[in-house]
Amino acid sequence: MDVSEAVDSRLSVREFLKNPVEDSLIAELLEKASRSASGGNLQPWKVYVINNETMQSFLKFQSEWSEPETPAYAIYPEKLSEPYRTSRFEVGEQMYSILGIERDDKEGRFKQMLKNYEFFGAPAAFFCYVDRQMGSPQWSDLGMFLQTFMLLAREAGLDTCAQEAWSLKQESVTAFVEAPEEEMLFCGMAIGYRDTKASINKLRTNRRPVETWAHFLKK
Numbered sequence: 001m002d003v004s005e006a007v008d009s010r011l012s013v014r015e016f017l018k019n020p021v022e023d024s025l026i027a028e029l030l031e032k033a034s035r036s037a038s039g040g041n042l043q044p045w046k047v048y049v050i051n052n053e054t055m056q057s058f059l060k061f062q063s064e065w066s067e068p069e070t071p072a073y074a075i076y077p078e079k080l081s082e083p084y085r086t087s088r089f090e091v092g093e094q095m096y097s098i099l100g101i102e103r104d105d106k107e108g109r110f111k112q113m114l115k116n117y118e119f120f121g122a123p124a125a126f127f128c129y130v131d132r133q134m135g136s137p138q139w140s141d142l143g144m145f146l147q148t149f150m151l152l153a154r155e156a157g158l159d160t161c162a163q164e165a166w167s168l169k170q171e172s173v174t175a176f177v178e179a180p181e182e183e184m185l186f187c188g189m190a191i192g193y194r195d196t197k198a199s200i201n202k203l204r205t206n207r208r209p210v211e212t213w214a215h216f217l218k219k
């Protein structure tokens with residue numbers, strides 16, 4: 001698989017097979033992904049892997065946690081302007097339409113959203129944390145690291161879904177992983193093998209045309 005194939009075949013998988021993923025494979029991918037660039041070579045990512053029996057105990061712990069939680073951060077700006085608002089709206093509509101969930105089926109949509117908190121059935125996952133002293137430049141480094149991991153996962157025949165949804169459950173996640181006070185949760189990463197029969201995994205999301213966001217300056 002070349003890089004273009006890895007990029008093109010990566011998608012956010014939202015239904016995984018139960019096939020396990022070895023810790024050793026995840027460790028190998030993390031090590032390779034650590035070659036990602038980061039400003040000043042800070043390598044600001046912190047990763048907590050959840051796999052095997054730890055996945056079972058985590059899911060049990062999660063389902064029993066009853067404290068209301070303060071979100072780690074605001075996922076989106078309060079008032080998204082165009083064209084971002086439409087892009088966000090479109091992906092939601094595409095997803096629910098593939099699943100046959102109607103626009104006014106609030107319960108159906110909510111149930112689908114809750115699948116985030118089971119990692120969409122993925123057998124393995126990690127949580128990505130960052131030191132609270134870091135700012136937006138280092139958060140962009142996290143993105144590079146995560147994308148590199150997702151592409152390497154494709155090369156290994158694996159699939160992923162990055163999940164900011166976990167930021168809404170940062171207190172319970174942090175209590176479980178025992179991250180120190182100075183670290184904050186950015187996102188989860190579901191890891192496993194895609195269920196190719198699941199309709200949700202057939203979602204090919206739109207992209208805005210290059211000429212709407214790239215400008216080849218001629219002066």
Ligand SMILES: Cc1cc2nc3c(=O)[nH]c(=O)nc-3n(C[C@H](O)[C@H](O)[C@H](O)COP(=O)(O)O)c2cc1C
Nearest residue numbers: 010011012014091116161162163164165166187205
């Ligand atoms: C940092 C990050 C966090 C994300 N969080 C979630 C999430 O919580 N739940 C979810 O279903 N998808 C999540 N996604 C997936 C995006 O919705 C997805 O990347 C986007 O719609 C483009 O689709 P694609 O990944 O299939 O190309 C996240 C993606 C990124 C990069």
